[in-house]
Amino acid sequence: xxxxxxxxxxxxxxxxxxxxxxxxKFELRETDASMANALRRVMIAExxxxxxxxxxxxxxxxxxxxxxxxxRLGLIPLTSDRAMGMRFSRDCDACDGDGQCEHCSVEFxxxxxCDQDQTLDVTSADLMxxxxxxxxxxxxAKSNSSAYDxxxxxxxxxxxxxRGQELRLRxxxxxxxxxxxxxxxxxxxxxxxxxxxxxxxxEMMESLSIDEKRSWIESSPTKVFDIDPNTQQVVVTDPExxxxxxxxxxxxxxxxxPGLVEIEAKEDSFIFTVESTGAIKASKLVVNAIEVLKxxxxxxxxxxxxxxxxxxxxxxxxxMRGG
Amino acid sequence: xxxxxxxxRFVVPEGTKKVSYERDxxxxxxxxxxxxxxxxxxxxILRMQLHRDPNVxxxxxxxxxxxxxxxxxxxxxxxxxxxxxxxNQAINDLDKELDHLKTVFEEEVLKHSRDY
Numbered sequence: 001x002x003x004x005x006x007x008x009x010x011x012x013x014x015x016x017x018x019x020x021x022x023x024x025k026f027e028l029r030e031t032d033a034s035m036a037n038a039l040r041r042v043m044i045a046e047x048x049x050x051x052x053x054x055x056x057x058x059x060x061x062x063x064x065x066x067x068x069x070x071x072r073l074g075l076i077p078l079t080s081d082r083a084m085g086m087r088f089s090r091d092c093d094a095c096d097g098d099g100q101c102e103h104c105s106v107e108f109x110x111x112x113x114c115d116q117d118q119t120l121d122v123t124s125a126d127l128m129x130x131x132x133x134x135x136x137x138x139x140x141a142k143s144n145s146s147a148y149d150x151x152x153x154x155x156x157x158x159x160x161x162x163r164g165q166e167l168r169l170r171x172x173x174x175x176x177x178x179x180x181x182x183x184x185x186x187x188x189x190x191x192x193x194x195x196x197x198x199x200x201x202x203e204m205m206e207s208l209s210i211d212e213k214r215s216w217i218e219s220s221p222t223k224v225f226d227i228d229p230n231t232q233q234v235v236v237t238d239p240e241x242x243x244x245x246x247x248x249x250x251x252x253x254x255x256x257x258p259g260l261v262e263i264e265a266k267e268d269s270f271i272f273t274v275e276s277t278g279a280i281k282a283s284k285l286v287v288n289a290i291e292v293l294k295x296x297x298x299x300x301x302x303x304x305x306x307x308x309x310x311x312x313x314x315x316x317x318x319x320m321r322g323g
Numbered sequence: 324x325x326x327x328x329x330x331x332r333f334v335v336p337e338g339t340k341k342v343s344y345e346r347d348x349x350x351x352x353x354x355x356x357x358x359x360x361x362x363x364x365x366x367x368i369l370r371m372q373l374h375r376d377p378n379v380x381x382x383x384x385x386x387x388x389x390x391x392x393x394x395x396x397x398x399x400x401x402x403x404x405x406x407x408x409x410x411n412q413a414i415n416d417l418d419k420e421l422d423h424l425k426t427v428f429e430e431e432v433l434k435h436s437r438d439y
């Protein structure tokens with residue numbers, strides 16, 4: 001390479017604030033908004049999970065029609081730790097896409113009939129999986145009760161049956177991504193915000209009376225500032241509660257004190273909040289998103305034949321330019 | 324009925340190249356890369372990374388139409404570099420950044436899983 005290998009690589013920093021199976025809050029620093037946004041977009045739309053995609057109904061005498069039930073089945077989140085290693089059924093060579101293939105699909109069976117006077121709930125717990133690692137997330141959570149209190153968990157209701165009604169079906173779950181259909185999205189919400197930097201002009205602030213300080217603090221719709229009970233000074237209690245509404249800045253101007261506070265968004269610091277549907281752990285979701293983004297970048301590398309074609313053209317170009 | 328298949332948004336059709344390169348006919352060291360089945364996710368990180376390269380005089384991307392699933396990245400470099408070189412370096416740098424990000428993230432997760 002001409003001029004040496006000067007890289008412009010960055011070394012971002014990460015700090016986790018809170019971590020739970022389905023919730024994660026972390027700080028991302030020393031990179032830019034394009035990287036933060038790419039990660040967010042990939043987490044929502046391109047990290048693969050498993051969801052029911054094909055339903056064959058044998059008997060359905062319930063009040064809901066076949067396609068309504070199929071749609072409801074598709075929306076049930078399934079544990080998808082296997083998804084990264086699975087194949088998309090469209091690229092699977094081992095099968096013809098009928099769902100019997102272990103590389104690309106998981107089969108479910110459901111067979112419920114109501115023989116009592118009380119209405120019977122058909123729930124995600126009635127879905128029988130052929131693969132013990134792929135289960136509806138609420139069923140999986142129940143079996144390892146350490147995750148959360150399962151006593152209230154009745155399962156995800158699919159349909160209700162009255163006496164004599166029956167539902168019998170076969171369903172095939174496949175790997176997919178949220179771009180194809182939102183049922184494959186592992187993310188409930190993924191957001192990031194710029195970290196705010198709040199600077200109070202202490203000198204100007206001291207020129208305010210205690211009542212003025214209070215009314216200025218009250219002007220913020222969220223609780224960002226407070227008064228220190230000992231020193232009677234205005235302090236920033238929670239900078240991240242600030243929603244960039246600029247109400248405090250307008251209030252300061254209205255009080256005839258422009259420049260009382262300066263608030264800036266740090267352009268290289270982001271606070272991420274990731275909530276998972278339970279299909280994969282929130283921490284795994286981030287790792288998978290990084291992996292998927294890497295794969296995407298690898299796919300957009302130039303192929304060798306393009307480079308060769310350009311080299312020939314390049315020489316020609318030099319001749320044409322009289323080189 | 325005649326709706327296009329949903330997968331057309333992200334599966335490159337057979338016989339089509341993922342990335343095609345077209346040199347500018349009027350300006351030396353300028354070129355456009357057409358990337359099939361990609362969007363702002365890749366377009367924006369590539370553009371921002373190219374802006375960090377001092378040899379790049381211009382870098383931009385566009386999504387020509389929301390129903391044409393492709394982006395066009397245009398690069399103009401100084402004479403000591405070339406659009407292709409800048410493009411490759413941007414991808415390499417981003418790739419390394421993501422490698423780094425993955426390691427530091429996993430270290431943090433490990434630290435926190437030990438805590439509780």
